[in-house]
Amino acid sequence: MINLQECRDEIDKIDSEIIRLFEQRMKVAEDVAEYKIRTGKKVLDPERERQKLETLRGKAHGEFNQLGAQELFQQIMAISRKRQYQLLTEHGVEDDEKLEMVDKLPLNNVTVVFQGVEGAYSYAAMREYFHDDIKSFHVKTWRDAMEKVVEGKADYAVLPIENTTAGIVADIYDLLAEYDLSIVGEQVIRPEHVLLGMPDAELDDIKQVCSHPQALAQCGKYLEAHPGWKKKEMENTAGSAKRVKEDNDKTQAAIASRQAGELYGLKILAENICYNGQNATRFVIVSKKPIYVKDAHKISIFFELPHESGTLYNMLSHIIYNGLNMTKIESRPITGKNWQYRFFVDFEGNLKDSAVKNALRGIEAEADRMRILGNY
Numbered sequence: 001m002i003n004l005q006e007c008r009d010e011i012d013k014i015d016s017e018i019i020r021l022f023e024q025r026m027k028v029a030e031d032v033a034e035y036k037i038r039t040g041k042k043v044l045d046p047e048r049e050r051q052k053l054e055t056l057r058g059k060a061h062g063e064f065n066q067l068g069a070q071e072l073f074q075q076i077m078a079i080s081r082k083r084q085y086q087l088l089t090e091h092g093v094e095d096d097e098k099l100e101m102v103d104k105l106p107l108n109n110v111t112v113v114f115q116g117v118e119g120a121y122s123y124a125a126m127r128e129y130f131h132d133d134i135k136s137f138h139v140k141t142w143r144d145a146m147e148k149v150v151e152g153k154a155d156y157a158v159l160p161i162e163n164t165t166a167g168i169v170a171d172i173y174d175l176l177a178e179y180d181l182s183i184v185g186e187q188v189i190r191p192e193h194v195l196l197g198m199p200d201a202e203l204d205d206i207k208q209v210c211s212h213p214q215a216l217a218q219c220g221k222y223l224e225a226h227p228g229w230k231k232k233e234m235e236n237t238a239g240s241a242k243r244v245k246e247d248n249d250k251t252q253a254a255i256a257s258r259q260a261g262e263l264y265g266l267k268i269l270a271e272n273i274c275y276n277g278q279n280a281t282r283f284v285i286v287s288k289k290p291i292y293v294k295d296a297h298k299i300s301i302f303f304e305l306p307h308e309s310g311t312l313y314n315m316l317s318h319i320i321y322n323g324l325n326m327t328k329i330e331s332r333p334i335t336g337k338n339w340q341y342r343f344f345v346d347f348e349g350n351l352k353d354s355a356v357k358n359a360l361r362g363i364e365a366e367a368d369r370m371r372i373l374g375n376y
Contacts, residue, residue, distance in 0.1 A: 022076070025076070025080070026079075026080065026083060029080040029083060029084065030083065030084075030087065032084070033083065033084035033087045033088070034087070036084065037087065037088060037091050037093060042365065043081050043084045043085060043088070043365060044081060044365050044366055049077055052073070052077075053070055053073060053074065053077075056069055056070070056073050057069055057070045071310075074310060074314075078314055078317060079321075081362065081365075081366075082317075082318065082321050082322075082358070082362060085358050085361045085362045085365070086358050088361065089354055089357050089358055089361070094357075095357075095360075095361060095364070098290065098351075098371075098372045099182060099290045099291060099292045099351060099372060099374070099375060100289075100290060100291050100292075101291070101292055101293070101294050101351070101352065102291050102292070102293060102294070103293070103294060104293055105184055105185065105291070105293060106155075107130055107131055107134070108131055108133045108134070109133060109134070110130070110134050110135070110155040110156060111134065111135045111136070111137070111153070111154045111155050111156075112126055112130055112134050112135070112136045112154060112155065112156045112157070112158060113136070113137055113138070113139055113145045113148045113149065113153070113154035113156070113157045113158075114126050114136065114138050114139075114145065114157070114158045115138065115139055115140070115141060115142050115144070115145050115159070115235070115236060116138055116235070116236030116237070116238050116239055117138055117236065117238045117239050117242060118138070118238065118263060119237075119238035119241065119242075119256070119257060119259050119260035119263040119264070120138075120236045120237055120238035120239070120257075120260070121160070121189060121191050121237060121238075121257060121281060122158050122159070122160060122236070122283065123136075123138070123238070124189055124257070124259070125158050125160075125187045125189050125281075125283040126158045128187050128189060129158070129185060129187040129283075129285060130156075137154070140235060141235065142159055142171060142172060142175060143175060145157040145158075145159060146159075146175055146178075146179045146181065146286070149179075149181055149286060149287065149288050150179060150181070150288060152288065155287065155288075156184070156285050156286065156287050157181075157285070157286050158187070158283050158284075158285055159172050159175075159283060159284055159286060160172065160214070160281050160282070160283050161173070161186075161282055161283065161284050162281070162282050163191075163214055163218060163279070163280070163281045163282075164276060164278060164279055164280045164281075165217070165218040165274065165275075165276040165279045166214045166217040166218050168330055169214065170332060172284075173302075173330060173332050173344055174332060176286075176302070176344075176373055177302055177332070177342060177371075181286040181287065181288060182286065182287055182288075182289065182290045182291065182292075182373065182374045183284045183285065183286055183300055183373050183374025183376055184285050184286065184287045184289075184291060184292065184293075184374060184376055185284070185285035185376050186282055186283065186284050186285065186298075186376060187282075187283045187285065188280050188281070188282050188283070189280065189281055189283070190278075190279060190280045190281075191215070191218070191237075191257065191274070191279060191280075191281055192257060192258060192274075193215055193218060193219055193237075193255050193256070193257070193273050193274045193279075194255070194256070194257070194258055194261060194268045194269075194270065194271050194273065195209070195253050195254075195255060195268070195269045195270035195271075195273055196241050196244060196253060196254045196255075196256055196260070196261045196264075196266040196267065196268060196269065197244065197250060197252070197253045197254075197266060197267050197269045198244065198245075198248065198249070198250040198252075198266065198267065199265065199266070199267045200250055201250035201251075201253070201267060201269065202269070203269050203270065205250045205251055206226075206229060206251060206252070206253045206269070207228070207229060207230065207251040207252070208229060208230040208231075208232055208251060208252050208253070209223065209226075209229050209230070209231055209232070209252075209253045209254070209255060210231075210232040210233070210234050210240040210243060210244070210252065210253075210254050210255075211233075211234055211237050211240045211254055211255035211256065212233070212234055212235065212236050212237050212240070213233045214281075215237050215255045215256070216231055216233065216255065218274050218276070218279055219255055219273045219274050219275075220275075221275040222270070222273040222274070222275065229253075234254075237254070237255060237256040237257065237260060238256055238257070238260040238263070240254035240255065240256055241254040241256040241260040241261060241263070241264045241266055242260075242264055244264070244266060245264040245265065245266060253269060254266070255273070284374075285376075286374075292350075292351060292374065292375035292376060293376070294350075294352075295350075296350055296351070296375040296376050297348060297349070297350060298327070298346060298347075298348060298349075298375070298376055299346070299347055299348075299349050299350075299351065299356065299372065299374070299375045300344070300345070300346050300372075300373040300374050300375075300376075301344075301345055301360070301363070301370060301371065301372050301373055302342055302343060302344045302345070302370070302371055302373060303315060303342070303343055303345070303363055303367040303368075303369065303370040303371075304334060304340070304341075304342050304343075304367060304368045304369040304370075305340075305341075305343070305367055305368060306368060307339070307340050311366075312343065314366060315343070315363055315366065315367060316329075316345075318358070318359040318360075318362040318363050318366075319345070319347055319359050319363075321359075322355040322356070322358050322359040323355055324347045324348060324349055324355060324356065324359055325347060325348045326345060326346070326347040327346045327347060327348060328344075328345065328346035329343060329344065329345050329346075330343070330344045331343050331344070332344070344373075347359075349375075350375060351372070351375045360372070
């Protein structure tokens with residue numbers, strides 16, 4: 001009969017031997033790192049690792065153990081690389097600075113662009129983040145806002161990136177990857193959606209409701225209670241209020257802010273129409289200047305990966321292994337590459353932190369493409 005305690009004792013002995021050999025291997029890996037530091041050779045050699053994994057897999061017996069051996073040594077090699085990246089930082093081998101640190105952002109006498117019209121939530125976020133001593137103008141689309149910053153016609157653009165009810169604003173993520181601009185700040189506001197109509201309108205008169213798709217989604221449950229109403233998507237909430245005013249049609253209503261209603265002389269037909277009482281929208285502030293303030297505490301990046309098993313885990317392990325707290329991850333399809341995705345990650349830290357440097361060095365070396373979107 002098998003003795004469980006004897007089995008456990010034997011496993012303990014084997015584990016102790018594995019630890020001894022692991023530390024011995026890591027010491028040799030450090031010697032390899034020293035050689036690479038002197039010669040400028042890259043830490044990751046994909047072809048060498050592929051050949052090594054094939055050889056090690058072939059030494060195991062049975063399909064299950066072969067797969068296990070491959071996974072085990074993939075992790076050992078990944079840990080070895082992380083130590084080598086750490087040694088590079090300790091030896092003062094620095095990558096080129098992607099962003100420049102500044103004491104504070106220039107916020108006075110600047111020009112800011114936002115999508116929509118006055119009364120839109122982007123306008124409210126802008127007024128909340130910036131001082132009064134600014135110039136501002138609005139554009140029709142988010143892409144237009146990015147273009148104005150690229151052209152130098154605006155110092156900053158204010159863009160909505162996610163909402164606690166409707167989720168991410170996917171187009172903004174795609175634009176952040178497309179344009180070489182930096183996130184330098186963020187602003188959270190709590191949209192208070194109301195249903196607006198003409199001064200002589202009543203709720204029973206309404207046949208069509210217009211607003212931005214995000215606002216329509218955030219008020220979805222309220223709209224479901226009125227199945228006879230048609231929904232019309234507009235480019236922004238305040239613009240939908242403006243359209244109701246211009247059309248002078250009491251069968252139309254808009255979902256927008258109280259401020260938009262006051263601005264365009266509309267009547268509030270219904271309040272509290274968003275089912276999420278904690279509804280909030282996060283806006284990012286983007287700039288053409290690749291800068292970050294010295295006390296910045298959040299980092300946003302994106303990376304693209306080979307379409308291979310385990311690659312996402314390997315990327316995220318750099319964040320985990322360096323003791324960093326990841327606060328968000330999103331994915332977006334890569335145009336022209338079916339079933340391949342670009343990952344957007346937020347984590348806590350400052351670009352001057354050694355742990356951050358280690359993590360970013362590893363991600364950049366092992367991803368097909370990586371970019372720091374901002375530290376703010």
